[in-house]
Amino acid sequence: MMDQKLENILNLALETPEEEREQTESLNVGYSAEIRSWELIVKYHGSLDRLREQNIVVEELIAGYAILTVPEALVDTVSDTPEIEYVEKPKRFYYGQTFPAGTSCFPPVTMRTPFLNGRGVLLAVLDSGIIWDQEVFRKADGSTRIRYLWDQTVLRDRTLPQDRTVPEKTGNVGYGKMPDGFAFGTEYTAEEINAALQMPALDRYRRIPSRDLSGHGTAVAGIAAGKSAGGLYTGAAPEAELIVVKLGLPGNSGGAEEGFPRTTEILRGVTYALRKAGQLNMPLVINLSFGNSYGSHDGSSLLERFLDNASEIGKTVICVGSGNEGAARGHFAGNITRDSRVELAVGNYEKSLNIQLWKNYSDVFQIRLQSPGGEEAELTTNIQGGKYTLRLEQTRILVYLGEPLPYAVAQEIYLEMIPVTGGYIDAGIWTIRLEPVMTVTGQYYLYLPAGNGRGDSTGFYRSTPQMTLTVPSTAAKVITVGAYDPVYDTYADFSGRGYADSTRTIGVTAAGLTKPDLVAPGVNIQAPDVYGGFLPVTGTSFATPIVSGAAALLMEWGIVQGNDPFLYGEKIKAYLRKGARPLRGEREYPNDRVGYGRLCVADSLPQTGTTE
Template sequence: MIYQPFLPLDQLTRFTSDQYSDSDMLEVIVKYSGDIMAVGAELDAFVEILDVNYAILTISLANLAKLYQYNEVEYVELPKNLTYFLRESLNSACISQVQRPTSFNLTGAGVAIGIIDSGIDYTHSDFQNQDGSTRILFLWDQTIDGNPPMDFRNGSEYTKAQIDEALASDTPYEFVPSRDTEGHGTAVAGVAAGNGRGSDSVEKGVAPNASLIVVKLGHTGHAAFTRTTEIMRAIKYIYAKAQEVNMPVSINISYGTNNGSHDGSSLFEGYIDNMTERWRSCICVAAGNEASAGHHYSNLLTQGATDRVEFSISDNISSLYMTIWKNFVDTMTFSVISPSGRSTGEISPFQRVTRFTMDGVLVSVLYGQPTHYNTAQEIYILFRGVSGPMPPGLWALSVRGLDITYGLFDIWLPPLEEVGQETDFLRPTVTNTITIPATAHQVISVGGYNSTLNSMADFSGQGTLRNIDFIKPDLVAPAVNILTTKAGGGYDRFTGTSVAAPFVTGSAALMMEWGLLQGNDPLLYGQRIKAFLWKGAERLPNLAYPNPVWGYGSLSLCDTMDLLVEYNQSGFALT
């Protein structure tokens, strides 16, 4: 049986030709069965096996169409760009009590924390032991070619021994040239695992004795961006290294995108869900800073009605996407209207790919179809400046209900960090603003709140209650004015869900130390960690839980640990 992609391949090839020529090589995510290596050999494509069902193929656009002729290929997905979430504590999350020698005395010793981010300042004293040796077991810098890890072909891997050698020298970067030029990964790692050696007055991170496995993500075009394929490689690498050193691992991802259905159905999210079931691990993902960004719009369209959706494009934007998701049962037509008033006219749902040039902007519209993974339909619109950045102005999308049974549709623009605050909908919707992959089913999705005021951070991505079996975020953690490690030395304050997620990542490491390494709960990883974090979360009075803002409540690790002790001592623990 030959499975079909989200749209016929000739249409996909036509659409990608907006950005690639036939000779260009592009990456695709493939879900497969059988011998995918043989397929790659026949198509002159480089195949990277992620696991028994997922692979990344680097293939020419000219050969892409042939890929779908093979029975081994079940589904193909183009990679998407992701960006990190910074706009600019321990006591609030009840972590300090768990760390105290008179309480649980947990420090993360014997547990690995995986940081998938912009890198780490490995020279920062917070990531060194008392003797000056590094706490980093492995560092894979995807941006430096020369010495890739086994089973990978790009980047350079550095071991603990190599980093120790670098730290012992006066010129460490001559030995290990990896730097965190953005500072994002260093800040995230400090929250999860900083040990406070840099200053006596600075709080430690959540798991100050945990070991670190770090991946500095590759990027395309800008240091804040990476691709889904690079994160998938990073996850595979961290799992392999954690198994190599026989350590449970808690992984942090503080990157995300709006490009997708936001229901956990992409191959990217499916791969992450699949990996959470392996080894002794959990994966925590930041919910994003999109609630107040104005990048989501939703409406319920009735039969024959028309909705004019206005959105502004700001200065210096070369290209941006708009992704529309709706029920395939509903038939809707769309018209794009430029700032000068020019219109594409109604675009028929039977025109799979159409292109228009208006006001110096190439507008490409792609109508997708349901797949064997998702019953929904995507309409993807790509705006690209013909000769440089697009002219700023007010655009509109006219949506008409031609044959409506349900009527709901959602639209997303790229995240705040990609297009800024001035590119937005004039009438945005704050719900369903959690970014991908925090929408993956099996991860722990972490929103942010202001722990000083005990109030929700207005930027923190919000979920929806349309599906009670798919509640996101799972919980919230401190995200405003968080003091943590700064690349180049010292400390600084950061705000965003990027620094909320590592509070939970570090907490999961402490839970696994208590459960797995101390022998109190041999199955305390994966979804069991999530369940106890849910149950132990602090909930405000007069609010219904779970809800799309707070999830199951705010992180309260001491309450979670007390519950674990109670359940284990009462004979409820799984055996």
């Protein structure tokens, strides 16, 4: 009978003779034949002194975890101890598990001819910042690979010289100055970072007080271009030089409101990276691992258009994550031919909620909104000024009727729900009824805020996973990156989905445009954390830097090594699409889930295809 306190594989190992365990890859891990003891991980409560009294070695960790070294004959004693809640044996971790791009055909071009590593290419990470003194961001001689770091949240005292001089009398004054052309934040050069690296740790951060408080940017940068001593951890382009922009509002060390950047900071960051690449005359890859759900998702917003333009400046590639909204229940799409009902579950404790309805301006709908208690109101669509307020139960709804814009042909009807009293909007089932009055296409698209902007219980019933790409991954000329699970070689259901050979009739999305372009590993990817260790991370945020690193390798081969001086922009996208490999369960390519397939760098590089 299996011991319920022991994990299955440990039960199996204990019931397997040693000579048989030794023939397996995992069962004998944690067993020492010399002292005939097991190393075990336990979750416990209270004191483990009674185990110490039996010559069991106890190493207490934190939060009720410990490592025990247990003579084989005493494993049952450990299990019988009331303070022990659960027991596991160690597992072996291979160095390949800390190589983020190991499943994307990197080794054939990095570990043998043409030995690509990103040298001579700039890789810009616009994110939550970076732990800039970590080993993974240094060269072999200990100097930094960060060419420039612009922290938008660090205020530079305007009374100090702006020529990078640091008065000796003010030891707490940091290096840096406001970057040229921008009126806030502080820029640090590689020289200043290298000087700070020579100081004790506390003094470093007095000189360069830029920190990544969330760890997101550090993880992204590490996956894209990290490398530890001895190569135990290797990112996708481990010798690329980094430009890091910590996005956020000046004076807010956590970034912008609630730690998230605004569109304006992103625009400035992209501009900054492009200018630096131009000054250095180096090819540039820009990594954007963020997005939101506001917009018609058709490339018509100014941010999307800006990125399309930016991708045509210099020798540039922009990679953007498709977002994690694929299974978040934040989108519903339909084609109205008769009375349609869309049900929306609103969870408890929602302080506010907005709903976007995007439609063809030529279509006329009658729209009714019903509250959980059955109160109903018609959304009048001919109000002068396009804005009015109505109330259902204890929720006030601000209604805005949009018009086509100079850069967008779609019509938006926007609802903002706020509480009248009590601090929260009414929880329960809200119903949106749509009736056709005069339709040409009948298509409509409903969006809620992104998942991190609402409670887990709030979402559409019968939601539509297609067209859940977050903005700005919807820009036409960026490389849009989704995620797949490399263990199962299957699409990750959270990954934002798009369209292929679209028949969409609103907005500027052209028929035939495919999004995402391809997918990369995005589940349990090892990445550097803010404490100098490594943690598994999941999301399209972490699939994107793998593709950014792949783009850097292609640009190194083409531009830096002189094999193809025009290998940038849409050409990089075309090569990556062509080299993409199929995934399990996907029958037609391109499709709205994985685009052209999963990343394979070796097959994307001309004349270096592999049958790996």
